[in-house]
Amino acid sequence: MMQPDAKLAENIFQKPESAATRDGFGTALLELGESNEKVVVLCADLAESTRVLAFKEKYPKRYIELGVAEQNLATVASGLANYGKIPFITSYAAFSPGRNNEQIRTTISLNNVPVKIGGMHAGISVGPDGATHQALEDLALMRVQPNMTVLSPCDSVEAHKATLAAAAHNGPVYLRFGREKTPVITTADTSFEIGKAQTMWESDHPADVTVIATGPLVYQALLAAKELEHAIPVTVINMHTIKPLDREAIVAAAKATGAIVTVEEHQVAGGLGSAVAEVLAQEFPVPQEFVGVKDKFGQSGEMKELLPHYGLDAAAVVAAIKKVVARKTI
């Protein structure tokens, strides 16, 4: 059943609202424009699709255009943050942090200045644009940089809160957003705290497995839990913060259920699954299955075609749950 403390949206299994996580970013920026004069927005020629157009129109003096220059996007933002501003930089994740990874490493993370990096169109769900634009390694790139906080919100409402939290956090932050509309799971009343995992689904009986998911695929994890409601008791955790990772929640889940499935729209190498496995290996090893992209590039197609093809939908989560439960030794 839905975890009541999470205060999630009702009827998410019948007729959920849908919105893109990038939209939550856009609305939060408008709010920040009003509330925090230090916030400036930098964009590399993608104002509309990265959802910063409204900010540009309302606060033109605090919008800085870089053109198609992602390396400069990072370095100019570093300078602005060094001076005292709170810059948000936006492009597609494939280019930022894809193309400008070294500039982010040296001039943002090592410099330790509070630049907020919005990586848009992340994951395979961007669809028809194809493999060049489907960033599947951005979480890995960002989580290995010291000083960097990494956020991966599950829906537009959480994306809004994550963006506000990023502005308030005094350090570099990477925020991952998707292009496509996806179900809105959380509400204004759902809590959001950087580094604090959130249980979204609990069964009436002691659970046999914990599914730890991040980003819009949290919804697929919830669908899987619902489908197995009368067969396998499952706990679903929304891991919106990839770094700092909520180690306590992971260890508690491993101890309570003895098996873990991780779910992410990302390569299984280096992302959420790897991060969770690092914790389990050190603290409390239990069987783990990884739902994610298995060392492949994406391709053109619609989200509804791509998710099943790459094993990222609810059916893939159900299969992973069954597999990991079968592997349990206790």
Added chain:
Amino acid sequence: MSINEHDIREVELKAEAIRETIIEMLVAAGSGHTAGPLGMADIFAAFYFRILRHDPKHPEWEERDRLILSNGHIVPVRYAAMAHAGYFPVEECLTLRKFGSRLQGHPEREKLPGVETTSGPLGSGLGQAAGIAYGARMDGKKFQTYCLMSDGEQDTGNIWESVMFAGANKLSNLTGVIDRNNIQINGMTEDVMPLEGLRAKYEAFNWHVIEIDGHNIREIVDAVEQAKAIHEKPTLILAHTIPGKGIKDIEFDYTWHGKPPKKEEAEKFLAELRTLKGKIMGEHQ
């Protein structure tokens, strides 16, 4: 405001003290870059002892001019200049590149107050300087932002993205300085990847360009004064320098880009520098 002969001599003496410290610190470190730091000693002396509005005792003073070093590998010259200016004791220079030192092999903002930015990977300083200048202009701040670059790093794409950005935004509170010493690791710049006509390239991107002898204190100071007076666009000071300047065995020799002098060599070089200092005093007295 131009500079008088007495003040020129003072700056020149500082430059020679900086050169001596560079040799001493490189010998102590046992690794590091020699030619670049020596070639930029006059420019660093002019900045730290004449041009910059700064307070060595309060490196975070908000109204200070920002001096961004983009080519972080020549940082020994910056450390030496900062030490002689009073940011930290000159003796600390001998900790360069040592475990636990604030004087990292390439400068780090969080390690040593006053270095402004972390640098080393080439090409990212000008964008940061442009960001600082942009932010300062938004808030009506009066300080200047300077960015010192190497000629070799003009090979990078990031530099030209920043040149385009600063020119487009008419960042007149930003001044770039290129150490045009014509060498990079693999040889002469014009053999490795030709840069000329560098002046025309910057001008085409809406920059004002001044060419100077980078060892002539008067020309350095006057060029910066001129840059401050230009309000329509950013200025580039193309400073022609001699790599390894001050030590005949090192001058113009690109093999000295990335190695330190050996102890025996250093003794000879220091003697040569001390003779040079005597010559400067003689010429001006």
